[in-house]
Amino acid sequence: MVHLVPFLGMAGAAVASLSQLATNGHSTWGTLPSPNLPQFLTDGTSDLEPPWGNVDPAGPPPTTGVTRHYNFTITRGFKFPDGFNKSVILVNDQFPGPLIEANWGDIISVAVTNNIDSQDEGVTLHWHGLTQRNTPWNDGVPGVSQCPIAPRGASSFTYIFQADQYGTGWYHSHFSAQYDDGLYGPMVIHGPLQSEITYDHDLGPVMISDYYRIGYSELLELSFSDPPRTVRADDNLINGKGVYDCNATEVDDQCLAGAGRARFQFQSGKLHRLRLINTGSLANQKFSIDGHELTVIANDYVPLKPYTTRVVTLGPGQRTDIIVNATGSPTDVAWMRSDMDMACSENSTTTATHTALAAIYYESANTTLLPRTNGTTWESNNYRNDPLDLTVPYYPLIPPEPETTQTVTITVSYNATTFAMFMDGSSFQADYSEPALLSINEGNLSLPISRNIYNFGSNSTVRLILNNTDSTPHPMHLHGHNFWVLAEGIGAWNGSITNPENPLRRDTHILQPGTVDAPSYLVLQWTQDNPGVWPLHCHMALHARAGMVMLVLERPDDFAAEFLSVPLATAETCRDWDVFRREV
Ligand SMILES: *[C@@H]1O[C@H](CO)[C@@H](O)[C@H](O)[C@H]1NC(C)=O
Ligand SMILES: *[C@@H]1O[C@H](CO)[C@@H](O)[C@H](O)[C@H]1NC(C)=O
Ligand SMILES: *[C@@H]1O[C@H](CO)[C@@H](O)[C@H](O)[C@H]1NC(C)=O
Ligand SMILES: *[C@@H]1O[C@H](CO)[C@@H](O)[C@H](O)[C@H]1NC(C)=O
Ligand SMILES: *[C@@H]1O[C@H](CO)[C@@H](O)[C@H](O)[C@H]1NC(C)=O
Ligand SMILES: *[C@@H]1O[C@H](CO)[C@@H](O)[C@H](O)[C@H]1NC(C)=O
Ligand SMILES: *[C@@H]1O[C@H](CO)[C@@H](O)[C@H](O)[C@H]1NC(C)=O
Ligand SMILES: *[C@@H]1O[C@H](CO)[C@@H](O)[C@H](O)[C@H]1NC(C)=O
Ligand SMILES: *[C@@H]1O[C@H](CO)[C@@H](O)[C@H](O)[C@H]1NC(C)=O
Ligand SMILES: *[C@@H]1O[C@H](CO)[C@@H](O)[C@H](O)[C@H]1NC(C)=O
Ligand SMILES: *[C@@H]1O[C@H](CO)[C@@H](O)[C@H](O)[C@H]1NC(C)=O
Ligand SMILES: *[C@@H]1O[C@H](CO)[C@@H](O)[C@H](O)[C@H]1NC(C)=O
Ligand SMILES: [Cu+2]
Numbered sequence: 285m286v287h288l289v290p291f292l293g294m295a296g297a298a299v300a301s302l303s304q305l306a307t308n309g310h311s312t313w314g315t316l317p318s319p320n321l322p323q324f325l326t327d328g329t330s331d332l333e334p335p336w337g338n339v340d341p342a343g344p345p346p347t348t349g350v351t352r353h354y355n356f357t358i359t360r361g362f363k364f365p366d367g368f369n370k371s372v373i374l375v376n377d378q379f380p381g382p383l384i385e386a387n388w389g390d391i392i393s394v395a396v397t398n399n400i401d402s403q404d405e406g407v408t409l410h411w412h413g414l415t416q417r418n419t420p421w422n423d424g425v426p427g428v429s430q431c432p433i434a435p436r437g438a439s440s441f442t443y444i445f446q447a448d449q450y451g452t453g454w455y456h457s458h459f460s461a462q463y464d465d466g467l468y469g470p471m472v473i474h475g476p477l478q479s480e481i482t483y484d485h486d487l488g489p490v491m492i493s494d495y496y497r498i499g500y501s502e503l504l505e506l507s508f509s510d511p512p513r514t515v516r517a518d519d520n521l522i523n524g525k526g527v528y529d530c531n532a533t534e535v536d537d538q539c540l541a542g543a544g545r546a547r548f549q550f551q552s553g554k555l556h557r558l559r560l561i562n563t564g565s566l567a568n569q570k571f572s573i574d575g576h577e578l579t580v581i582a583n584d585y586v587p588l589k590p591y592t593t594r595v596v597t598l599g600p601g602q603r604t605d606i607i608v609n610a611t612g613s614p615t616d617v618a619w620m621r622s623d624m625d626m627a628c629s630e631n632s633t634t635t636a637t638h639t640a641l642a643a644i645y646y647e648s649a650n651t652t653l654l655p656r657t658n659g660t661t662w663e664s665n666n667y668r669n670d671p672l673d674l675t676v677p678y679y680p681l682i683p684p685e686p687e688t689t690q691t692v693t694i695t696v697s698y699n700a701t702t703f704a705m706f707m708d709g710s711s712f713q714a715d716y717s718e719p720a721l722l723s724i725n726e727g728n729l730s731l732p733i734s735r736n737i738y739n740f741g742s743n744s745t746v747r748l749i750l751n752n753t754d755s756t757p758h759p760m761h762l763h764g765h766n767f768w769v770l771a772e773g774i775g776a777w778n779g780s781i782t783n784p785e786n787p788l789r790r791d792t793h794i795l796q797p798g799t800v801d802a803p804s805y806l807v808l809q810w811t812q813d814n815p816g817v818w819p820l821h822c823h824m825a826l827h828a829r830a831g832m833v834m835l836v837l838e839r840p841d842d843f844a845a846e847f848l849s850v851p852l853a854t855a856e857t858c859r860d861w862d863v864f865r866r867e868v
Contacts (some may be wrong), residue, residue, distance in 0.1 A: 299652055300544025307364050307525065307543050311378035313491070314523030314546025314642065316651065321486035324387050324474040334474070335387050341476035341587075342679035345448045346389040352447075354384060354394040358407050358467065365466075366519045366526035367543035368497045372466040373400070373457075380491055380524045380563065381455070381469025388450040388475035397440040398433040406432020406716065406861060410458040411445060411471065412601060413585045413791045415764050419445045420721060420816035421854045423763055425458045427714025428819055428835065429721045431858035432459055439860035441853060449585035449766075450475020452489070452559035452603045461500035461825035464565045466524070472559065478587055478678050483607050484554040490546075492560065492598065492622045492640055494567035495519040495526065500825070507826050508702040515826065517567060520624055520640035522546040527641075546642035547651070548620065550610040557581075558606050562598035566824050567624040568667050568757060568794070571596045571604075573644065574619045574657035579607040580675075584790035586766055587678040595662040597625070597670050599759030601792040601823035614648040617655040625664050666796045667757035672769060672782040680786035683768045683809050686747035688740060692834065693751040693803070694758070694795075704831050705754070705822075711831030712736045712821075717862060720835055721817045725843055725850060736834040740812060742841060747809040748820075749777060752798040758827060760806065761792040762836070764818035769793045770807040777805045792823060815839040 300307070304315060312319075324334040327350065339346045356375050363372045363379055375381030386392050398407040410424035422443045423429040433441045456468035470489035494517040496503055506513045519526045523546040530539035550556060562569050572578070572595045579592050582605040596604050612618065620642040639659075645651050669675070695706045704711045713734040714720075720735055731737060740746045747770070750760065769788040770781045774796075781787055798804030821833035 301542030302364055302367065302540055302544070308379050309361065309363060309374050309377045311380060311524060313380060313489070314525045316547050316549055316645070318549040319488045321385070321472060321488050322474070323486070325385065336389065336476060345446060348387060348389040350387065351391040351393055352384070352386045354392070356381070356394055356396045356409070357399055358396065359399045360401065364540050364543055365521060365524050366495065366528040367530050367539050367541060368518070368528050369538040369540070370497055371499055373462065374466065375469055379466045381467070383469065383489070384455065384471040386447040386473050388447060388473055390447045391444060392447055393442060393444045395440060395442040396433060397437060398435050399437045400435045402435045405435050405462075406459050407435070407462070407467070408432055408458050409443060409455050411443070411453070411455050412761075413449055413453040414445060415448055415814055416445055416816070417448060417814050420764070421850050423816075425763070425819055426716045426719070428719055428817055430719055430854055431861040432716055433857060434860045434864035438864050439857055441857050447473045449473060451582045451585045451587070452561060452605050453585060454491070454561050454563060454603070456563065461504055461565065461829060463563070464496060464500040464503065464825060468563050470559070470561060478581060478590065481581055481590060481607065482555065483557045485551065486557045487548055489523070489559045489561055490620070491523050491563045492569050492571065493521045493564040494624060495521045496565070504826070504829060510702065512698065512703045515566070517624065517638070520567070520622060520638060522620070522622065522640045522642040525642070548642060548644045550612070550644050550646050552610050552612060552614045552616075552646050554610050556608045556610060558608060560596060560598060560604045560606060562600050562602050564600050566600065566826065569598045569622045570625050570662050571598060571622045572660040572662070573608060574621070574655070574659060576608050576611065576618065581605050581607060583675055583788070584766070584792060586789045589676045589678050591674055593670070594660045597668070599669065599757065599792065599794040599823070601759050601761050602669075602790070610646065612646055614646050615650070616646040617649045617653055618644045618657045619655045619659070620644050621659055623662070625667060667794060668772065668796045669794045672772065672788050675788045676783055677786055677789050681789065682785055683770065683781070683787060684745055686745045686809055687743040689747040689749065690738065691749040691751055694754055694832065696754045705827055706831060707736055707834050710734060710736050712833035713831065717858065717865070719858070722850070722854065722858075724817060724837065724840060729840070737837050738834055739837040739840065742839055743812055745809060745811055746836075747807065750795050750806045750808070752795050752804045752806070753800045755797045755799060757797050758795040758822040758832065759792050759824065760795050760808070760820065761823045762808070762810065762818060762820045764814045764816055764838070765810045766791050767808040767810045770809055772796065772804070772806045774798060774802050774804050777807055812838050815842040
């Protein structure tokens with residue numbers, strides 16, 4: 285499949301007539317001037333040297349002694365991110381949520397209050413990609429590491445954890461498919477940079493999301509209805525902004541014209557760092573900037589040997605840091621764009637809703653004009669990530685022979701009422717009132733089969749071969765670790781590893797579609813250096829809800845020593861949730 289995305293006539297007005305408050309609340313993402321993030325936080329002192337000094341960039345994080353405090357109040361509100369009226373979730377009145385920023389090694393403390401006015405809508409926040417070493421109860425997964433934070437201000441919970449990776453990440457709700465409604469935001473952890481890399485401006489996060497005008501509860505109802513309906517994205521947003529064609533026949537009076545696209549600023553001849561994040565629900569994204577080359581420097585929280593490309597692939601949950609040389613003239617205007625690459629939701633939407641657009645204005649450009657640049661061609665590659673032999677970690681790490689190897693086969697089945705996904709024949713179900721980590725910490729390993737617990741004991745290394753018989757892609761995410769991606773393909777793995785001296789490492793990687801006769805495989809490996817209960821799951825919220833989750837139980841014998849200090853707050857959150865559940 286070769287795609288050429290032409291200039292789009294219906295790109296909306298250059299200047300939004302709907303207010304920023306109406307589309308995104310108090311968020312300023314995607315408005316001019318673009319943020320210019322610093323290389324590190326100086327805390328108002330005259331620090332000229334970064335706090336990580338000569339610490340080995342490939343080693344454990346430094347201890348900085350600094351704590352970054354945040355207060356998050358979660359609410360719902362009616363916003364018009366692309367012109368369409370939707371009840372979105374706001375963090376401190378912002379959609380998408382505010383930036384969490386720290387230096388490598390800092391402690392981050394986020395006090396979260398759930399003020400959603402609802403009968404049953406809890407909240408948890410997951411800090412995607414951080415390992416939560418020694419703090420597994422702060423990983424933010426309901427039914428695994430904690431109970432949901434009860435709504436209506438009945439409860440709050442303070443997450444405290446170390447910024448133990450550096451680069452670009454994000455936080456998002458792990459409650460049901462809640463982040464689809466906007467409960468997410470970016471995280472930037474300043475850290476060492478590869479020696480050959482420099483840049484002039486850090487434009488910060490570029491959050492890309494497939495977007496649904498109905499709420500996630502309705503989305504789940506449709507997907508699990510009888511017969512199950514194919515869910516189709518209504519739009520594709522950048523930094524929470526898009527322009528829906530309110531004249532489309534199926535749209536009623538809930539659409540207001542005048543929403544604006546995200547805008548960014550370039551300075552001619554300068555190098556710009558952009559932090560791409562797929563904050564979406566289902567869609568694979570193909571990101572490009574018309575007429576510009578992209579130099580890739582990191583995937584997830586892992587620095588890469590820089591390489592240059594025109595298009596970057598991101599599955600839900602994944603991040604890619606790029607440097608872009610602004611080679612245009614000072615008056616140029618260009619489209620930044622991201623195309624959904626997604627077979628199962630293709631029909632009956634227009635190209636416009638499948639391509640997220642944002643305008644890039646050079647320093648002397650007329651900002652009331654829209655770009656008229658042409659898109660870049662790309663080829664679908666069965667929804668895989670960019671080639672493993674191209675994406676090579678900057679700091680090499682050789683995977684040892686594994687102490688144990690596990691194969692897990694993914695199947696999907698449809699019955700009269702719903703569809704379900706299975707990992708080795710078992711479809712995951714959580715009990716939000718009984719987090720697995722807490723049961724196991726109390727010495728109870730006899731949990732229901734539907735918890736999909738894989739006890740890897742004290743093995744120092746685990747290799748996992750995922751065997752996918754399902755015809756959709758699955759962005760697989762492991763909590764608590766970066767994994768090695770040893771191989772991917774169709775059929776039976778022949779044992780060969782791509783770049784055996786230094787395979788790709790990251791925290792999320794796409795398992796491509798397969799069939800029963802020709803399943804696809806993805807071979808992952810990690811070091812068991814982080815005692816805990818870590819979900820390994822498809823990042824598509826619908827698939828996780830359908831059961832595509834397994835729990836990696838790591839070094840349970842070390843729990844007694846390591847877990848003495850499960851905070852009282854974790855138990856209190858469960859009590860609050862139970863009281864709340866009894867009252868409704
Ligand atoms: C968070 O809220 C608490 C209690 O209201 C307040 O004392 C503290 O200063 C706030 N912290 C920040 C970073 O806003
Ligand atoms: C948005 O939808 C809500 C719920 O239907 C409604 O109460 C509100 O008036 C709508 N807002 C506008 C501006 O139409
Ligand atoms: C939508 O319809 C209005 C009124 O007919 C028209 O002025 C406007 O240009 C149309 N917008 C688009 C994007 O086609
Ligand atoms: C960036 O582009 C400018 C103008 O095209 C060129 O002169 C410069 O060498 C480029 N910088 C880098 C680091 O490639
Ligand atoms: C999508 O539309 C094309 C052209 O109208 C049609 O041939 C194809 O069968 C449709 N695919 C699905 C999955 O509905
Ligand atoms: C910017 O473009 C608009 C629309 O074409 C035009 O009206 C305006 O005069 C231009 N501004 C400048 C400073 O050129
Ligand atoms: C975009 O493509 C069209 C059709 O191929 C061409 O006529 C036009 O010059 C191109 N525009 C730019 C800015 O390259
Ligand atoms: C379909 O599967 C779901 C989930 O496994 C189950 O709850 C339901 O009872 C099944 N329905 C039928 C008709 O088998
Ligand atoms: C362990 O947990 C399971 C599931 O929550 C429960 O049914 C069982 O009674 C518990 N066992 C013990 C010994 O507490
Ligand atoms: C290693 O993992 C396997 C499961 O893959 C488990 O059966 C075995 O007991 C583990 N070995 C140790 C030493 O914990
Ligand atoms: C993968 O799944 C297929 C279909 O269930 C099965 O035939 C095959 O043996 C599995 N492969 C492995 C390596 O387990
Ligand atoms: C193993 O599979 C890889 C990827 O398909 C292929 O490049 C390689 O040649 C194969 N090696 C052997 C020994 O068959
Ligand atoms: Cu999936």
